Amino acid sequence: MNLASLAFKSSWNRKSSVLLTLFTIAISVMLLLSIERVRQEAKSSFANTISGTDLIVGARTGDIQLLLSSVFRIGHANNAVQWQSYEYIKQQSGVAWTIPISLGDSHKGHAVLGTDSSYFTHFRYGKKQMLAFEHGRAFHNGREVVLGSDVAKKLNYHLGEQIVISHGMGNTSFHHHDDNPMTIVGILKPTGTPVDRTVHVPLIAIDEMHGSGHNASPRMIGKAINKPSNESVHSHDEHKHEDHDHHSHDDHSHGEHEHEHDDHSHGEHQHKTHQLVESEPGDLIGEPKQITAFLMGFDSPLYILQVRRNINQYKGEPLLAIMPGVTLRELWGMLDIVEKILLLFSIVVVIISLLGMLTTLLATLNQRRRELAILRSVGARPWHIFSLLTSEAVIITLLGCLLGTTLFFMAILLAQPVLQAQFGISLSLSMLSSYEVTLLGAIMLAGTVMGIFPALRAYYYSLSDGMSIKV
16 A cells, blocks of 8 residues: 555544545635735726726826826826826827826715716726616716716615706715716716726716806706607606706796706705606817816827827926826735735745644644554655654645645635625636646645654654554
8 A cells, every 4th residue: 555545544533623624725825826816907997997098188296196096096187187288288199098087076976977978888897898777878968977886885875866067076965966867878887996986977967067057057967858758758857858848048047956956955966756757968078278188089199108208298288198097006015014914914824724734633643652663663764754754744735835825716706706896806717827726836845844843753753663553
């Protein structure tokens, strides 16, 4: 009988303690691989909070400050970008698309982002994933709003309800635009990015609320088209549109203001659902004087550095163009200590489990004196005893690594949708990376070293006739 078979049968004879040790090693291996995979994927997902965007352009400030304000909605931009500058830059050769964004308003602590339809067409996150709607559609006019998934879930909003935008970031609001209530027409699917915590409105809504005395403009409302099945059903908003077609703009504004003032006497959202009416896409931009920043995509990467240099040297006003991928990696570098601590914790757990195996082997060595003495009596040499105990440690460690790897893939499969939806971490069921295989090899080596200590003890017992049976 070879040593491997003998070691396996000997271990099975002590299956209770061996299985407990094996399971402890498996859990520690699963934890180590899971933390390492999440660490790597979190780093990748963080770098891909915004993907497919070549440049972010804003007023001249720090790279990280511009990134935090425009992508993560943290802080605020000190200055704005003039609309004329945006129009000029987006017409440069090589520019495939642009997304204007305007920040500065909020709704119950959630950032409000003004943009146009290009946002839903060209914005990417994760591994160049497009924004998708869980309910509804994109806004078509200045009275419609699209919510991120977290906003809708936290505030329990549904399609057709009206909300009021407030001036000011975060929970600090200086003025409620209660004379311009907006109807929810879309709710985005979870992305695990700041998009989930954002209220999206058309640029024209920001323009009208801040530039025209907070009175609704006819071009904000757009052209409503009644569905054939709803010809006999008229909502309150449809009656207001009919009144607008037959009355002057002044009378319409006055009547609308009085009605909305009654509905929003406290300047907050009231759970009032209106009949959703499909409308043709109208003017979503208006006549803004300035925006907070804008995103850019190019036909070819060859244009990126050239256009970036031209923007940074733009004489019309001081602007800054950053490459989001590079800046995100710089920002993650500031958090490098966190991932090192996570890796350290997982390594400590593995070491503790291997020390548990060592303790078990040493504790059972005296109980196995009869077994080892019998082996010596049938001709086993001291090095056979040494190899036997070392083989047992190797087998236990190997089975623990195999079981831990299996549990690791099962955990990834179960946690994949949750981590993507809640934290934006996209985990893949790919094969183990070279680094992860190296970690398993290090665990095997450590397990072998741990097995040498009880094997050496048994070896010296054998040389000094320590295997004799004491009655």
